[in-house]
Amino acid sequence: MNTPLSVVIGAGGTGGHIYPGLALADALRRRVPDAVISFVGTERGLETRLIPAAGYPLHTVDMIPFDRSLGAKRFTLPVALLRSGRQCRALLGEQGAQVAVGMGGYPSAPVILGARLAGLPSIIHESNAVPGRANAFAARLTPHVALAFEASGAGLPASSRPEVVGMPLSGPLARLDRAARRVDARRELGIPEHTRLLLVNGGSLGAARLTEAAIGLAERLRHRDDIRLLIKTGPAALDTARARLRLTGADRIAQAVAYLDRIDQTYAAADLVVCRAGSATVAELATIGLPAVLVPYPHAPGDHQTHNARTLTDVGAGVLLRDQDTTPLSLENVAGSLLADPVRLRAMGEAAASAGIGAHHRDAADRLALRVLRLAGRTATLTTVHS
Template sequence: MSAPDRSGVRVVLAGGGTAGHVIPLLATADALRRRVPDADLRVLGTSEGLEARLVPERGYPLVVVPKVPFPRRPDARALRFPGALRRAVGAAAGAIREIDAQVVVGFGGYVATPAYLAARRAGVPIVIHEQNARAGLANRLGARFTERVATTFASTELPHATRVGLPLREEIRTLDRAALAEEGRVHFGLDEGRPTLLVFGGSLGAQRINEAVAAAGADLLAAGVQVLHLTGAGKDVPAPDQDPRTGACYRALPYTDRMDLAYAVADLALCRAGAGTVCELAAVGLPAVYVPLPIGNGEQRLNAREVVEAGGGLLVEDAQVDPGWVRGVVLPLLQDGPRLEVMATAAAEHGDRDAADRLVDLVLDAAGADR
């Protein structure tokens, strides 16, 4: 094996399993490469998460670390946990040694805990980024080992926390919605001059939102509103196609790999409140009605709270979302252009496009590198 390139900063980035960990990690890696073109980077991830595909596609070496969930009850998995954790820490330590890493950057998730433990044992500085308003277990542990703790939201409770925002993928960070609007309309087959509702619920969709909007679809089209509905993989949504009188259409797709164009054509989004969604919509100045996932620890409600309080969105409980609510709340909002403009301005003023560079500042400081 050839000797590693030591002319640039040497960084191990750890995070995987979900888009919430992987997308900010890749955005940070890209920002590091922009700032330090000869940076030597390694990414720790699992073999089955999104990172297994996305990291190599982006051109970064992926080091697979065994997935070791924290045991939550005294069962057989808990008995296997110490040995599994040792193996995962060993894999992380190997990646740190391979490039003689100057800093380890963790984004939470299954691989972050082994990375933090391996870095602490090796005496390598740690930088943490917490995506959600409510910190996960891995980052709560890691924050005990470092004073360089970055958060997306000001309300996140972690020791030494500094709000930097959420590192965004490049096509969103640089998005000019007005400049791409026509390309987006052509791409999705939409008309100019119509109010446009963008509906989505993540890669798997949001069933309650899907059903409510589809059932109210005829009323939206009759009012001249066009709908771009990303239903989620495997979700069949029986929605109308086009209103014969107004000509407004309903475009239902399982997903798109051009969310930049979807944001560009929309006047309002109706969606869940994952941290990535909230931060992307605010950054590009797209007002939204956020419907937090009704299960889990309530983090999605916290994620949306700040932009809603700033006037850039509305928050509604999942149980309220039905066809009548779409007709009575969402439709009038889409017809109120001045209010949407005010909300868009508030969202953009609250949003943040420079989080990746601020996080890179912390990483380079930890590595002792010149900026």
């Protein structure tokens, strides 16, 4: 009897690590339907909601972030890492794992350490243009490294053997044709014809700066009939945002939501997005050709969101706006001028495709799955398999 393929994926914290991990899991399942795939995370991240909702089991370990803001608690990191690494070694044995994968973020480092302790092959995927602390550490424990962006290889140990595979995207996003879906998507969202839709997306946890500026922009534009705003606030800020929109009458043109359950539908309907510059978001925008105003999170380690954003802004597919400069007035000036210029919007949407920076993300999940299968001793080809 053949032993079922078993893969354990470490991914947690924010959607920027979790969604690519889920895309990889789906790609593995498409190729090996009876594969046993499970995830490792912690109790504090979005993984507790997103991973079970996607139908995959989640195992949690006692790990803390690689974050200097923890104060004195950061000195307990080596103990937490060793403890959680031992937990992962035991879990890998229980799952009969043949390969461990770390998708970045602090929950993935113990998985790679656990694989090293168990003598199992492992691979990490670095999603940012500047490697995160967890992956910079994990890359010392495995020679197998996959990159979303070529630039991130410069920040990894010389012993690593990085390969650019792109950012794993879910099937609906990887296959999204915005132009073909636009009419249906806008009808489903109730966006009137000849109305511009501005999406303000603060990321998986929301972004207070972007939400505040978007609400102020909606208040300034509340008498307009040619613009609609869709504001993703995250769950914590939703009630306050909705109350403010109602109070000023801005709910006439703006809607606040906690989550975007159909991000492909929203992207197809939108004319422009204002967003952070997380690696997954940047890869999505490059792949589907959605023009963007990018507001990098200013406290990201190594300022990696600015480096991520430049992959779009350097080719004319996006506009950079500093966090401290993001106000209702600046959004009106920047986003408003773009929405009033359909020729420029079209050129921005085509820029990423013309530069070729989005094409390799479409099949990234399959390329990464191929590397995982090879480490497990399975033969596979790069032929994309879509459900």
